[in-house]
Amino acid sequence: MPNLTPVTTDTAPGAAGHYSQGMIAGQTLYISGQLPVLPDRSPLADMSFEAQAEQAIANMLAILTAAGGTTQNLARVTAYIVGVENWPRFNAVYARMLPDARPARTVVPVPELHYGYLVEIDAVALLDAAHG
Amino acid sequence: MPNLTPVTTDTAPGAAGHYSQGMIAGQTLYISGQLPVLPDRSPLADMSFEAQAEQAIANMLAILTAAGGTTQNLARVTAYIVGVENWPRFNAVYARMLPDARPARTVVPVPELHYGYLVEIDAVALLDAAHG
């Protein structure tokens, strides 16, 4: 049997399509792209870039926590942002929310995102070895 | 010696540049970006979004199969689409073709793709442990 386990948590918005919030493959956790949506699925498209970044990062961290990880387990984060001029704002919010971790990161400018959002975040983490 | 093995199959289009269709690194399979191209390299750029999505997903799944995996092994899928308004169409085709698996997923809107294509798919899978 493949050693993969989906992650499901109501501390982050439920999947809006045919995917899991996260998938644990062996010890590696893959977190789906997270948008600026509240866990109850209220959209934040009218909010500032900073508020959107904060919520998208919070959703990513909630799935990480649900899988048993902390920011110390993050290996890579990819951020998709509308408007490369938002890069410094993204970096500032991100540094504040992950003060003790500096995973590898790529910031990818995109022309648009679903529903007019300005930022989407996905991530890869290496979870601690299972305790016996 | 590094424990990496390229995947080559004629059930998916051959690589059009300097890359392998897939690369197995340990137990992890990385599948290269797949476009809506037939295995004989006939392009489908004039086809509907749905037909393009179906072929790109089929190519990804063919490489997965060639590496010994099934959809149960998929950990993450990233879909690059032109026109975020195509998101529901992408999700519908994808759900139909992967009925029993919900890997982590990110859908990334892009301004354009090679040759005017509308969708490109890449993926990561955790293969089953090698049999002794």
Place this chain on the structure above:
Amino acid sequence: MPNLTPVTTDTAPGAAGHYSQGMIAGQTLYISGQLPVLPDRSPLADMSFEAQAEQAIANMLAILTAAGGTTQNLARVTAYIVGVENWPRFNAVYARMLPDARPARTVVPVPELHYGYLVEIDAVALLDAAHG
């Protein structure tokens, strides 16, 4: 303790924000998005596409080397390029710089990159098992 180790080297440009140049998670190395910047952080935005591609790839390879890897360890490369018409130029520079390796690859067209750059590269590698 999580089994993650950041990679830091002065043979590639230092991180411009809240991230590490690379992160080793178990045996897997994740390399952050690399832009056409010299190790001393001089920008190359005014250079040709080819010169930019060469520097971004060189930075990625420098971080790979600093982590103890070679191109034989590369599992996946993702290239973000401005202008899909630059695909053949990217492929030519890349093939010249990685003559003996063909990792899985996705080339993602983007509308723009930071500071007007035309190309950004990130990568995943499987490092050799630690020697005892």
